Amino acid sequence: MIRAFAPATVANVACGFDIFGFAIEGPGDVVLARANGEHRGVRIAAIHGDEGRLPLDAARNTAGVAATRVLDVAGRADSGVSLEIEKRMPLSSGLGSSAASAVAAAVAVNELLGAKLDSMTLLRCALEGERAACGVAHADNAAPSLFGGFVLVRGMGERTSVHPLPVPDELFCSWIHPHLAVDTGMARAALGATIELARAATQWGNVAALVSALHESDYELLGSALVDVVAEPVRHRFVPGFHDVRAAALDAGALGGSLSGSGPSMFALCRGRSCADRVAIAMRDAFARASDVACDAFVSRVGGPGARVESS
Amino acid sequence: MIRAFAPATVANVACGFDIFGFAIEGPGDVVLARANGEHRGVRIAAIHGDEGRLPLDAARNTAGVAATRVLDVAGRADSGVSLEIEKRMPLSSGLGSSAASAVAAAVAVNELLGAKLDSMTLLRCALEGERAACGVAHADNAAPSLFGGFVLVRGMGERTSVHPLPVPDELFCSWIHPHLAVDTGMARAALGATIELARAATQWGNVAALVSALHESDYELLGSALVDVVAEPVRHRFVPGFHDVRAAALDAGALGGSLSGSGPSMFALCRGRSCADRVAIAMRDAFARASDVACDAFVSRVGGPGARVESS
Numbered sequence: 221m222i223r224a225f226a227p228a229t230v231a232n233v234a235c236g237f238d239i240f241g242f243a244i245e246g247p248g249d250v251v252l253a254r255a256n257g258e259h260r261g262v263r264i265a266a267i268h269g270d271e272g273r274l275p276l277d278a279a280r281n282t283a284g285v286a287a288t289r290v291l292d293v294a295g296r297a298d299s300g301v302s303l304e305i306e307k308r309m310p311l312s313s314g315l316g317s318s319a320a321s322a323v324a325a326a327v328a329v330n331e332l333l334g335a336k337l338d339s340m341t342l343l344r345c346a347l348e349g350e351r352a353a354c355g356v357a358h359a360d361n362a363a364p365s366l367f368g369g370f371v372l373v374r375g376m377g378e379r380t381s382v383h384p385l386p387v388p389d390e391l392f393c394s395w396i397h398p399h400l401a402v403d404t405g406m407a408r409a410a411l412g413a414t415i416e417l418a419r420a421a422t423q424w425g426n427v428a429a430l431v432s433a434l435h436e437s438d439y440e441l442l443g444s445a446l447v448d449v450v451a452e453p454v455r456h457r458f459v460p461g462f463h464d465v466r467a468a469a470l471d472a473g474a475l476g477g478s479l480s481g482s483g484p485s486m487f488a489l490c491r492g493r494s495c496a497d498r499v500a501i502a503m504r505d506a507f508a509r510a511s512d513v514a515c516d517a518f519v520s521r522v523g524g525p526g527a528r529v530e531s532s
Numbered sequence: 533m534i535r536a537f538a539p540a541t542v543a544n545v546a547c548g549f550d551i552f553g554f555a556i557e558g559p560g561d562v563v564l565a566r567a568n569g570e571h572r573g574v575r576i577a578a579i580h581g582d583e584g585r586l587p588l589d590a591a592r593n594t595a596g597v598a599a600t601r602v603l604d605v606a607g608r609a610d611s612g613v614s615l616e617i618e619k620r621m622p623l624s625s626g627l628g629s630s631a632a633s634a635v636a637a638a639v640a641v642n643e644l645l646g647a648k649l650d651s652m653t654l655l656r657c658a659l660e661g662e663r664a665a666c667g668v669a670h671a672d673n674a675a676p677s678l679f680g681g682f683v684l685v686r687g688m689g690e691r692t693s694v695h696p697l698p699v700p701d702e703l704f705c706s707w708i709h710p711h712l713a714v715d716t717g718m719a720r721a722a723l724g725a726t727i728e729l730a731r732a733a734t735q736w737g738n739v740a741a742l743v744s745a746l747h748e749s750d751y752e753l754l755g756s757a758l759v760d761v762v763a764e765p766v767r768h769r770f771v772p773g774f775h776d777v778r779a780a781a782l783d784a785g786a787l788g789g790s791l792s793g794s795g796p797s798m799f800a801l802c803r804g805r806s807c808a809d810r811v812a813i814a815m816r817d818a819f820a821r822a823s824d825v826a827c828d829a830f831v832s833r834v835g836g837p838g839a840r841v842e843s844s
Binding site: 236239373375413414417421422423425428429431432435441444450 | 547548549550551552684685686687693697723724726728729730732733735736737738740741743744747748753756
């Protein structure tokens with residue numbers, strides 16, 4: 221029996237729609253994989269922590285699809301594998317829940333088979349799970365969940381490439397999770413298919429500034445780069461009090477912040493843990509003033525460790 | 533009498549439409565500025581090397597507009613200044629000709645007045661000249677011409693910010709200048725007002741990779757980032773044999789390349805000067821096979837020195 225953990229992630233990171241993501245410490249998913257000679261392929265024995273919302277059918281479950289892909293690619297499609305999934309993070313929260321399940325399943329099943337696949341192959345297997353869950357095989361959650369750290373992803377599906385970016389030592393992340401659900405597919409469709417060229421150029425200027433700021437540990441530049449003129453102007457509506465929450469974060473000392481993925485979670489980046497602690501409380505309090513919906517607040521390093529086998 | 537030089541520049545640098553530019557060594561513009569008590573404001577006494585194509589009317593000339601703005605900002609609008617402009621680079625070539633004139637004029641007149649203005653103020657004065665020349669106050673030519681090096685620019689006009697990017701030691705630029713002219717305004721209008729979101733995200737992924745590659749001296753990553761999916765697919769038509777020229781550059785060892793600015797000049801980035809020498813010849817020869825138009829080829833470091841006062 222193999223037990224693997226994959227962390228939650230913050231994708232987009234304001235300006236980097238579909239290209240940036242980083243791992244956070246704390247929440248994530250655990251997948252237990254067992255060889256099971258009684259059947260062929262992947263079966264899901266149980267899912268805990270999802271309140272019955274996720275499909276047990278392996279062909280429709282992100283972890284099931286990723287695990288099946290690992291069996292196929294490893295040439296072991298005849299094997300039988302039984303999965304148990306423990307959600308240790310909220311669903312549809314903007315923290316990469318489907319990616320964490322897919323990555324943990326891919327890592328666990330690969331380990332069960334003797335760890336034959338390299339990590340880029342595992343990523344591509346996990347992306348098949350992402351495609352099943354949200355219709356798009358973007359790696360901006362799966363790659364940071366697998367590799368940890370802060371990553372740049374380019375391309376999609378089989379053509380995905382991943383490049384690690386440096387993280388300044390004092391960079392911390394505050395985030396809140398309002399107990400709402402945002403459907404990723406709906407959030408993507410809401411953006412429309414085109415954007416203004418001038419807006420796009422503003423966005424890639426901010427992307428360039430963010431990458432340079434990470435390399436230079438330039439916190440001021442980093443703050444100026446955490447501006448999303450593409451997705452946030454549409455998606456902020458998914459979160460009651462969005463602008464008040466961000467204003468509270470900035471007032472409490474955050475460098476900047478936005479939606480985590482497509483929301484409803486929001487993140488803010490901060491210099492130093494004590495600043496991040498203050499910011500998390502300020503964000504939670506501001507959300508509470510705007511909405512009766514329950515809301516949790518957390519703090520983490522930016523770019524925590526990636527997926528790992530916890531016991532064999 | 534003050535004599536100032538401002539270098540030619542490569543803007544956009546493939547993926548970085550409106551945000552990246554670097555200075556090159558060799559071509560550029562010289563502006564001579566003299567105090568002249570016989571009139572008030574800026575007059576242009578002579579322009580050399582433009583074949584009579586540039587306006588002598590200071591209000592319609594990029595150098596005249598920039599110089600007038602320096603007088604205004606310095607509180608010296610009552611002074612009389614006479615300018616002489618020496619074009620040491622081709623017009624409408626994609627190498628930032630109007631920016632070089634504006635920058636050289638701003639630097640020369642500021643020196644004449646006792647060098648009171650800081651360089652960001654000078655940049656904004658030069659951008660007024662750019663606005664007069666091309667209708668848009670983007671700093672992707674003017675900023676590298678003034679500061680030298682490889683720069684990221686964000687914002688426009690008064691809200692422009694400039695951030696220097698590092699340049700790997702072995703990075704060289706080959707470029708060709710076909711003796712064609714591309715009107716910048718036409719080239720901008722050809723792009724249309726909107727682009728597909730997916731295309732924009734590909735572009736900003738390449739922008740992120742380019743910035744990271746510059747910081748890491750990662751030549752392979754840099755080559756993979758020199759891909760423009762936004763402007764080049766439209767503007768390549770301005771240059772006969774565009775794709776053949778680039779293919780020849782890549783075959784000769786270039787990391788990648790595209791149009792310089794809106795063209796017709798094309799650039800390629802190379803690791804090492806000897807590679808850049810081979811690439812420049814390969815580009816020129818490929819262009820000669822595609823067109824009867826005359827064409828020059830050059831090699832320079834990427835990110836040469838910025839504008840300077842040459843003698844006082």
